[in-house]
Each structure stands twice: as structure tokens, then as C-alpha cells.
Amino acid sequence: MTTSIPAQALENMAATYGTPVYVYHAEKIKEQFARLQNAFNKETTTFFYAAKALTNINILRYINHIGCNVDCSSVNEVQLALHAGFEPHRVLYTSNNISFEEIITAKELGVHINIDSLSNLKKFGERFGHSYPVGVRIRPNIMAGGNLKISTGHEDSKFGVPLEQVQEIIDLIKTTNLHIKTLHIHTGSEIKDVAVFAKGLNVLFEIVQEFSEVEVIDLGGGFKVPYKPNEAGTDIEELGRSVNMAFAQYNQTHNRQLKAWFEPGKFLVSEAGYFITKVNVLKENATRNFAGVDTGLNHLIRPMFYGAYHEIINLTNGDAPHKKYNVVGNICETDNFAEDRSLPEVREGDLLVFKNAGAYCFEMASNYNSRYKPAEVLWLNNQAQLIRKRDDMDDLLRNQVTAQF
């Protein structure tokens, strides 16, 4: 089953809130979470939504409401999560290359922390000894993920403590009495192949023998969802079966009670998002038809930054014969959303909707070209609620201080 927002509702929301506008379908997030819960052993598996995909406070509140935990990428995200109502023990902070001071702040807030460098592990052990259990992020030297920008576990990656330095972690436990409770990896985003997760898990099962106090194996996020029509995502049900079995076997043969943690971002919110834009200008050239929309890389940078594909639907002329278009933005740069995309004939004023606009879309938006960030709307129980107002001129001027000259 896939849950989606009816076209008429999208059109109504564009009329009510203006364009460009991000819309998020709450029940779709819930459906994705249910899929995870059904696929994995509930007793031994916990999910932490990777908040950096989409941090609107209402999304965080909704994630809390459906019973999912949260994983943060900065201490500010930790503060947002607490503000959204998560209790500290349901908040995880997976840091990378942050200052020791920020780790201390997270510790004072009482959340779970995954530390990703020997340097910070050493400082943490020296300061807190055995008193505060933490996780360590390992770099398993596995190449995974949709493209190099979103691959994080390979041998040239900045993330984590490289596998070949595990002995140094063990030495730190001896010298500082550090309490390591979690071994963590996150090898990338858009990992379709279940075998990649199994490979990562095996790496951690190998080394966990050396860590008698470890209770949790955290396999990060990175589940792939379909972006193109008919594209396959990670087979979550198969992944669930394989992970459940691996943990059951390991725990039985080694007499341990290791638990599995995951940090899905895209999987939970990508497909819940719709980005509604309006066609400002059509330009018909000898070689290309350009459809220029009322947004650009300032609001949705994934196509330009990662070469990401977002399916586009023509909301207001869907039955027309298809033509090919370059869908382009209104920013003073070449900001192609799509090249040679076959779409039902596009007219000025038509609404084009970008799908999979829940994860890393609004979240990466900026005010480049001094444009306003879009509004955000939650679609829940067949009703729309505004959850972020569109910026206005005050937002552009906020924090700017007038100099004297």
C-alpha cells in the first residue's frame, strides 16, 4: 500500500498557501515507520529518525507521537528534539568532527552520544571515566551509497574511527575507564543492497568481541526509497529478516543480548514530501523547451548538488500529450531541476510538483538571491495545516546590524 495526497488537495493547498510550498503527508511517515516496525524484531530493534532530513518542529513532534526515537546531527538538533517533547533517553546524538565542548553540552542534556574520533573519546574518558556510557562511530571501510557525496564508510571518508585503529579504542578503555556501550556505523545514503548492511554488521560482530560492555550495535541509516517511477528501494522486509536472524544467532552463540539500532532519515520522510511550484515562463528554443518555475536551487538543491532525480508531475495539465522539457529555476545560476524530462504539455501558470520532497529538501533551503524560504504545510487526517510561514522581508533583515559610516 502507498499513501498519497490527492491531486485536488495539492492544488487547493497551492491556492491557499501560495507557491512554492512544501507539503508533508503525516500518514505516509506513519506508514513507513509501521513498515520498519513490522519488518524488524520489536524486542531488540530501535529506530531513531535522522532528524537532519527534515526538522520542522511539527515533524519532530509527529515522529515522537508515533513512537519513533530521534537521531541528531548537531547539539541544536538535540535542543529541537527536546523542545519537541522527546525525553533525553529517546534522543541520540551522532556527532562528527565537533568540539569537545559540544559533546559536554550533549552529555549535560542527558542524551545518547556517538563519538567519532579518538581525540574526543580520549577527552571524554579522561573527563568522565566510566560514569557516562557512549557509543563510538567506526569507519568500516565499506563503499556504499548512491554517490560519493553521500558515501561515508569508505577508506577515504572523514567519518568515524577507522577499523584499523580499533585497538586504540580498546587501549583508551584501559587507560581512561571509558564506558563504550554502542558500536556505530553509518556507511552512506541510498543503500539498496541488503548485503551491504550484512557486511557492516559482520564487521561489528567481529570487533564487538573485544568490547565486553557494548550492548548496542547501531547500523545507522541509508535505506533507499524509490525516487524514479518503478525504481526499487531497499527491501526492508528482507533486511529485517536478515538482521533479526543475525542478531538472534550472534546472541545465542555468544551469550549476549546485543540490540540493534537504526537511524533512518530518507526512509521515513522522503516520500511524504511534495514540493509544489508554479511555471512562470516558457521558452521554446530550437533544441530545448524550458519550463521556468518560481523556485530554484535555493529551495531544492538535490538535483544540482547530487544529480538527484525527482519525479515531476504536471498537476494542472496531467492529461495533455507529453513533450520534453528542461525544468529550470529562477536563480541567477544554471539550476536545472530536470533535463529533457517528458511531461504532459506545460503551460505558463501550471503547477509542477516535485515528489520525494520530504528529505533533505526544505532542510537544505537557503535565502540565496534574497528569496524567501517556502512555507511548509502538514497534511494530516485529510486536512492541511500551515506549519511554517513563508519568509518575509523581516526574515531577510533579521540579525543584520546597521554599521555606522
Ligand SMILES: *Cc1c(COP(=O)(O)O)cnc(C)c1O
Ligand atoms: C544522515 C544520517 C542518517 C540518515 O541517512 P538517510 O540516508 O537519510 O537514512 C543516519 N545516521 C547518520 C549518522 C547520518 O549522518
